[in-house]
Amino acid sequence: MNKDDCTRVEAPQMSRRTFLGGSAVAFGTIMLSGALGGMVGCSSKDDGPSREDAASPGDFEQALFELYDTEILIIGGGLAGSHAALQAYKQGKDVTVVEKGPFHFGGACGYNWCNWINFIQTDTPWNQSEDFVLNELTNKKIAKATHEAFTVDERNLLLRYAQEGNNLFVRDEEGNFTPGLDMPDYPLFGTFNGFPRYFTDSVERSGARIFDHTMITDVIVEDGACVGAVGLHIPTGVVRVFRAKATVSCTGASSWIYGWNTVAPTSINSPDNTGDVDAAAFRRGASLQDSEFFQFDLISMYPTGLAATFVGGIGADNLCCEYICDANDNYFFRGMDYSTLDRITFTRTIAKAIHDGGGSPNGGVYVDFSNPEAFNAMGEVYRRNVGLWKEVFGIDVASTKLECALEAYEHGSNPRVDENLMVEGMPGLFCSRGGGVYGAQGGSSVNVAYRDGSYAMMKAIEYAEGEGKGRLSEFHFDAIAQEVNRLHEIRVRQGEGKRPQELTHMIQKAAYAACQPTRETDAMEKAVAELARIRSEEMPKMTLADQSLVYNSDWKAAIEAYNLLDIAEASARAALMREESRGHSYRPDFPQENPEAWTCNVIAKNVDGHMELETVPVVDLD
Amino acid sequence: MKIKVQKYNPSVDAEPAFAEYEIDYWEHMTLLEALVLINDTIEPIAFDYSCRGRVCGRCAMALNGTPCLACVTLVGENGKNDVTPLPGFPVVRDLIVDKTRITDKVSKILARQRAFDMSLDEVKAPVDPEVYKKLEPLEYCARCGVCMAACPVVQASGTKSYIGPTGMIAIANRFYDPYDQGDRVVEAVQNGLWNCTECGTCDTVCKALEIDHLSIWKDLRAAAEAAGLKPVDA
Secondary structure, X not given: OOHHHHOOOOOOOOOHHHHHOOOOOEEEEEEOOHHHHHHHHOOOOXXXXXXXXXXXXHHOOEEEEEEEEXXXXXXXXXXHHHHHHHHHHHOOOOEEEEOOOOOOOOHHHOOOOOEEEEEEOOOOOHHHOOOOOOOOOOOHHHHHHHHHOOOHHHHOHHHHHHHHOOOOOOEOOOOOEOOOEEOOOOOEEEEEEEOOHHHHHHHHHHOOEEEXXXXXXXXXXXXXXXXXXXXXXXXXXXXXXXXXXXXXXXXXXXXXXXXXXXXXXXXXXXXXXXXXXXHHHHHOOOOEEOOOOEEEEEEEOOOHHHOOOOOOOOEEOOOOHHHEEOOOOOOXXXXXXXXXXXXXXXXXXXXXXXXXXXXXXXXXXXXXXXXXHHHHHOOHHHHHHHHHHHHHHOOOOOOOEEEEEEEEXXXXXXXXXXXXXXXXXXXXXXXXXXXXXXXXXXXXXXXHHHHHHHHHHHHHHHHHHOOOOOHHHXXXXXXXXXXXXXXXXXXXXXXXXXXXXXXXXXXXXXXXXXXXXXXXXXXXXXXXXXXXXXXXXXXXXXXXXXXXXXXXHHHHHHHHHHHHHHHXXXXXXXXXXXXXXXXXXXXXXXXXXXXXXXXXXXXXXXXXXXXXEEEEEOOOOO | OEEEEXXXXXXXXOOOEEEEEEOOOOOOOEHHHHHHHHHHHXXXXXXXXXXXXXXXOOOEXXXXXXXXXXXXXXXXXXXXXXXXXXXXXXXXXXXXXXOHHHHHHHHHHOOOOXXXXXXXXXXXXXXXXXXXXXXXXHHHOOOOOHHHHHOHHHHHHOOOOOOOHHHHHHHHHHHHOOOOOOOHHHHHHHOOHHHOOOOOHHHHHOOOOOOOHHHXXXXXXXXXXXXXXXXXXX
């Protein structure tokens, strides 16, 4: 079938590359269900001149989809996804990358930021690993397998960054290589100025087929196994079906649930981080795990347009806690041994200071810039914004105490995986950051994203050439039809209710109240009740202000609202369930870690359309 | 405050049209904040953003005709605020444009040309501090395309005679890169180094403040001249 015969919306200004991305093996149409067809037919709301979409299925009662076949599908082109793709390239495998963001760049590779990278001096056994994520709630089989699968050179990100095109990292005035972190008795050094976009450049050049601007909305499960995923191409509104022998989810954190300021939650995360694949897998039967755990970082909350984003803001991490004080001028970190201060202790110390009455008006603390040394202590990623603030906003932070709050830069709530990083109960779907990888750490470190992206791909290739090989012959289109209908029903929904953006902000505010680093039980209970109310009362009435197909931002937001709600509910309820202080969170009602009662994982399961939570034992070595 | 946004759905509309909105202003309000406010509380606008800190390049557009990143550009409480898509790029809808042509090109340019893989010893070896000072700022190019949209040469005659500042910065990256073994001077000249008028508009609009465009163009021109690659009429 010829593409041009059946594509309804092709704007002549668009490059064909953006539209086609690769070659579809087939195009198909799916009959929209009777009720929906009728609804679509009479739903052309008159909301002003020239705003009706000529391509609305109101003229049809069928929805078009494109079908693509690939050996292995990678969802997400960020830190993990780029390494998954490069691993496949190394092994000569055919992969397709689906990326939600534009121009092929996604996740943390879509940010041109000078991230922290490690270089390993000496090899270590898995349980003394350099990766900072091993804790009591980590699945030990995963920790061992993912560590031992690679040599020191392969784990050594410094070299990998340099080989893919990164330049000089941090140098001193004489041009000498300068580690940013050099801990005694620790097997590695760290340095800043790793620019992860070079990895995406490499993927681009490797010849992998990349479909950008495409958000995954469902995973295809046939006979209990995952055989691909369904996505929506945002610029055209065409559903894309990707059939694959194995699928690797490399999506990032879903911290977009964590509050709302003016343009973003209290998080550095991208608006793409809405947990689309995690929520889709959950709806299809996967268990979400580690949902109660986040990772936090201290960052400025003003000016509001740059709130909580460390690439635009100014703040402090555990390398410059000397200059952090509370509202009562109490420098509560001083006297602690900074060299061994890990991120969990850092966050919980701040959370406790806030709870004890030292909080700033916006629930944070302060970084004191009266000492110019404070600027030298912070990473370049923050420091370069001092000049920006002066130039754009006329704000000079020198000599001020800058209010900063804890932003969630990482979050769990991922499908529970086994030691092959394959989703439990859903063979064929692999997750670079699955439930069990990070445990109480709450999320990734850069090197683990790369390592586990590679590892998930190695295991996905084994699966695709073994058990997954014959799975596609059983492919049916029932599940596809179901998803296409779900998506178009959302698009044309005309209730009496709120638009998806407003509902999303309600979900974000509830999740923020429940998932704070300082977790007050009353607030958490209210938040859980609010999320239940949003689900039962608000979501069915949701109303979209745009029903068109071409880059319909209301449609995208509406699909995301369902995903955010699933992740928010799992996170808020798991946080409430865990009656102890662990990871980055401090519960004043349960101020201590309680290993006896809570050395376990909390998982959320979809039982007949309802979310049920339970505890399961942490996986240890056999 | 008042703000006008150009709306356009090429699959339906004959031509773009402005929609005007009245919104509440607050101190230090960015263009991105204004757009999110309209999209969330008045009506949908197609626009894109991600990092809110000038490192992703996704919110590139134009305010009152000047290309900018919406996340670090202020709106005026009382002045004119006319928002249009990034000039010179095909419009998908409203403020969404297709920048694939330049981003793909940059990816290709940045492939480091090497005969052999780099070793850890090479990575950690000292470098000329002057090279570091020149090269490190270039890492912050977000490939947002704001400089291309502002470049008078590109806007007047497209990218055939001059690749534009975004592409030239990528070439300069590998020109300074001590590990690159390709001939980037030839590449710079091929891509229109001498057609740049050195007007400095790129440097004015660029929010990667570390990058000193004019000094880079000067270095490249000096290297080209030294290599005998200066046209007689330049």
